[in-house]
Amino acid sequence: MRLALSNKIILYLLLTLSAVILFLPILFAFFMSFMGSQDALLGKILPSHWTLENYEEAFRRLPLLRFLFNSVLISLMIMIGQLIFSSLAAYAFVFLKFKGRETLFFLFVATMMIPFEASIIPNFQTIKALNLIDTYPGLALPFLATAFGTFLLRQTFKQIPIELREASEIAGKGHFKFYLTVVLPIAKSSLVTLGIYSFLSAWNMYLWPLLSTTNDQVRTVQIGLKELQSQEQVNQWGVVMAGAMVVAIPTLILLFIGQKKLQKGLAEGALK
Amino acid sequence: MKQVEMIDISKSYDKQTNVLNDINLSINKGEFFVLVGPSGCGKSTLLRMVAGLEEITSGLLTINGEPANHLPPKERKLSMVFQNYALYPHLTVEQNILFGLDVKKVNKEERKRRLKETAEMIGLTDLLKRKPKELSGGQRQRVALARSVVSRAPLCLMDEPLSNLDAKLRAQMRIEIRRLQRQLGLTMIYVTHDQVEAMTMGDRIMVLNEGKVQQVGKPITLYNEPANTFVASFIGSPKMNLGQAELLAEGKQLIVEDKLQFQLSAQDRIHLPPHQKTTIGIRAEHLYPAANHEATHHLEVAGVEHLGNETLIVFEGIGDQLWSAKWSGQWMVSPGDVVPVSISVENFCFFDAENGRLIKPAYKGQSQEVVAQ
Numbered sequence: 001m002r003l004a005l006s007n008k009i010i011l012y013l014l015l016t017l018s019a020v021i022l023f024l025p026i027l028f029a030f031f032m033s034f035m036g037s038q039d040a041l042l043g044k045i046l047p048s049h050w051t052l053e054n055y056e057e058a059f060r061r062l063p064l065l066r067f068l069f070n071s072v073l074i075s076l077m078i079m080i081g082q083l084i085f086s087s088l089a090a091y092a093f094v095f096l097k098f099k100g101r102e103t104l105f106f107l108f109v110a111t112m113m114i115p116f117e118a119s120i121i122p123n124f125q126t127i128k129a130l131n132l133i134d135t136y137p138g139l140a141l142p143f144l145a146t147a148f149g150t151f152l153l154r155q156t157f158k159q160i161p162i163e164l165r166e167a168s169e170i171a172g173k174g175h176f177k178f179y180l181t182v183v184l185p186i187a188k189s190s191l192v193t194l195g196i197y198s199f200l201s202a203w204n205m206y207l208w209p210l211l212s213t214t215n216d217q218v219r220t221v222q223i224g225l226k227e228l229q230s231q232e233q234v235n236q237w238g239v240v241m242a243g244a245m246v247v248a249i250p251t252l253i254l255l256f257i258g259q260k261k262l263q264k265g266l267a268e269g270a271l272k
Numbered sequence: 273m274k275q276v277e278m279i280d281i282s283k284s285y286d287k288q289t290n291v292l293n294d295i296n297l298s299i300n301k302g303e304f305f306v307l308v309g310p311s312g313c314g315k316s317t318l319l320r321m322v323a324g325l326e327e328i329t330s331g332l333l334t335i336n337g338e339p340a341n342h343l344p345p346k347e348r349k350l351s352m353v354f355q356n357y358a359l360y361p362h363l364t365v366e367q368n369i370l371f372g373l374d375v376k377k378v379n380k381e382e383r384k385r386r387l388k389e390t391a392e393m394i395g396l397t398d399l400l401k402r403k404p405k406e407l408s409g410g411q412r413q414r415v416a417l418a419r420s421v422v423s424r425a426p427l428c429l430m431d432e433p434l435s436n437l438d439a440k441l442r443a444q445m446r447i448e449i450r451r452l453q454r455q456l457g458l459t460m461i462y463v464t465h466d467q468v469e470a471m472t473m474g475d476r477i478m479v480l481n482e483g484k485v486q487q488v489g490k491p492i493t494l495y496n497e498p499a500n501t502f503v504a505s506f507i508g509s510p511k512m513n514l515g516q517a518e519l520l521a522e523g524k525q526l527i528v529e530d531k532l533q534f535q536l537s538a539q540d541r542i543h544l545p546p547h548q549k550t551t552i553g554i555r556a557e558h559l560y561p562a563a564n565h566e567a568t569h570h571l572e573v574a575g576v577e578h579l580g581n582e583t584l585i586v587f588e589g590i591g592d593q594l595w596s597a598k599w600s601g602q603w604m605v606s607p608g609d610v611v612p613v614s615i616s617v618e619n620f621c622f623f624d625a626e627n628g629r630l631i632k633p634a635y636k637g638q639s640q641e642v643v644a645q
Binding site: 164166171173177186188 | 351356
């Protein structure tokens with residue numbers, strides 16, 4: 001895009017301003033995680049002296065590393081599960097012909113209108129009946145299938161010309177081979193998108209881990225954060241912020257790695 | 273030997289109307305068979321039924337003498353080239369060509385050998401490491417062709433493979449496909465809507481319209497003796513000129529579109545069908561230019577196309593029909609001119625005025641055929 005210099009300056013000023021506004025809370029949290037409790041209570045923005053005390057305190061008070069490990073594990077489980085199940089479901093909705101396919105699909109998509117909170121009690125009972133409370137599978141199971149992911153991938157798979165399927169059929173490749181060797185590689189960019197999305201939403205889950213876990217062995221990092229907050233009568237905001245910073249790091253790493261892949265994937269898809 | 277045979281094949285999507293009606297056909301081994309017809313006539317559907325991609329509603333399909341109605345595509349021993357080539361965008365040319373050979377349990381050395389051989393034959397040796405998006409249309413077409421050749425299937429199906437190419441490339445690929453087919457002894461079923469492709473490539477042609485077979489035969493037969501007015505106007509470029517004709521004066525005079533009069537000689541009368549009313553057809557190359565004194569008719573020019581080696585002239589004023597003539601050389605006429613022409617009854621094909629079926633082909637054309645032999 002070509003812009004006159006004045007327009008460019010205005011544009012960049014506006015962009016910078018909105019970036020600062022958006023980033024301010026995070027920046028504030030970042031600084032606060034390095035200040036003593038005195039500074040935090042006085043409402044200072046920059047710490048008067050920089051200290052790592054808060055981080056030490058956060059790790060001392062809680063098994064943060066354990067929580068981080070749990071979170072990574074569960075998020076990965078959910079991500080992989082969602083990728084596998086929604087891509088298989090989407091494949092069926094695009095490449096298999098059966099009666100009532102469209103109806104079934106709309107029913108499928110309609111489940112997106114039911115909020116998770118509404119189904120949380122039956123889910124809890126199921127998990128409890130399966131004796132999966134306080135286990136990793138119990139944490140991940142309700143999220144393995146997703147209507148959103150199926151919908152997203154179905155749209156992508158629909159872009160694949162049906163002739164490719166027919167050509168493989170004549171070449172003698174069955175559905176599963178076609179799915180593995182043609183559909184998945186072509187839909188790579190959408191798979192990456194869905195993967196990042198599902199990892200992040202699993203990472204940020206709060207309600208379900210809170211319900212389905214009772215001990216620190218399997219708790220996720222979001223619950224840990226909350227524990228930091230409520231353990232003392234007067235909140236030590238510096239410690240809470242330090243914890244939050246630690247929690248945010250893996251998300252940021254994932255976004256940085258993912259962004260590159262995402263852009264590459266999108267560019268590949270755009271060229272025909 | 274018959275490679276493919278169809279007996280009373282019909283296809284219906286809604287169980288009420290048939291898109292294909294009672295197709296009877298046999299295709300010989302090593303034959304280049306062309307299915308031609310306007311869009312929506314069912315030719316692609318028929319091809320897909322042979323491939324096994326479309327179910328057969330009724331009738332019997334045999335491939336290599338065995339019933340194949342319910343055989344899955346991979347067991348029919350055929351290959352197919354699609355209109356949009358159906359190349360896998362994420363695979364290189366080499367992988368695209370070899371796609372599917374692993375399923376057929378062809379070992380590595382054999383695969384390598386076939387790849388090398390095919391790439392050389394089709395001229396892809398330098399492009400093997402590229403992705404389809406880095407290829408031009410013609411090159412993509414070649415890859416699709418190579419993929420079908422490399423499978424060594426004795427029967428090859430092509431669904432309008434050249435329609436995405438420009439005219440020059442199309443002419444070149446036509447020759448190449450034909451050469452390849454002869455060289456490998458393939459049985460080819462080739463679908464096209466382009467009658468020029470059909471005429472130039474086919475050993476035999478089947479003309480389809482609205483799901484019904486109009487005519488099956490050699491290209492030259494279809495040209496000289498079209499079975500009905502549809503084939504007459506579909507095969508040949510420009511299309512055959514048609515007009516309503518009536519016998520007058522006790523069969524001594526023929527009048528076309530109430531405009532052009534022809535006095536019938538004794539010989540004409542022997543060859544003419546006895547019907548009072550007919551539809552006549554005459555090819556554009558049989559409307560000859562004439563000097564004023566030998567002209568049989570004078571016609572008004574509606575349009576002229578100069579092609580350099582020949583001139584295409586469209587006449588109007590023959591009923592509501594436009595007739596075209598193809599004269600070799602360059603003729604400087606312009607729209608509005610009245611031009612003397614010579615038209616002879618001996619070049620007329622006669623069709624039934626009611627149902628358009630051929631009653632009698634042009635007797636001049638027939639005698640020419642005899643001489644040529």
